[in-house]
Amino acid sequence: MTGISMPKTTRAHAERRHALAPGPDDAFLAFSKAVFAPGALDARTKQLIAVAVAHVTQCPWCIEGHVKAARREGATGSQIMEAIWVAAEMRAGAAFAHSVKALDLIGDETTP
Template sequence: MADYFDREHDGTYTRVYKNETPDILKSFVAFDQSVFAEEGREIPLKYRELIAVAVGTTTQCVYCIDAHSKRAVAAGATETELAEAAWVATAIRAGGGFAHGRLAFKFGEEAAGHTH
């Protein structure tokens, strides 16, 4: 992914959204601003940003990790909190692999003509 990630120039491609689908871009920006508004939400901004870091880590979106890590720190998150958010993401991703791995046993059992 690092071969594709370019903080300095990647944002310039937003022009395609602006030119081709400005109505959708406007709606997305308004939605994102609402989700991450500093005030007026039950979950404090720092925790919403830490959630975003964890989700970005889980989806392996370097752009999300980059932006939301910085925004989380700006909202007061510590390095320890960033680490814990990353570990939460890691546990959830591993748990998904564990849970879905059981499907291999189920489908294998069905293929063999056995069921529990």
């Protein structure tokens, strides 16, 4: 990634966020912990899903954090890249699917 420099989050950021709104911060951290705990899906699968979603939402911090977490959970580079390709197809698929709105607005025109 070139051009835009994304700031790194620090412990000071986390402490300030908590000091400004401790209740929601604690609730979010507990929610996150519960979501990524093994359940019907194992932790690696959940992290691969998170990698895909992070690419769709285009959050560089989420991409970094969840790729690292996926690796810690044993995901291979190939699995991570495959999850990213799934995300790319889903994002493109959504644009394709929403074309019906434009088609309805265009009407019965059959020529380009």
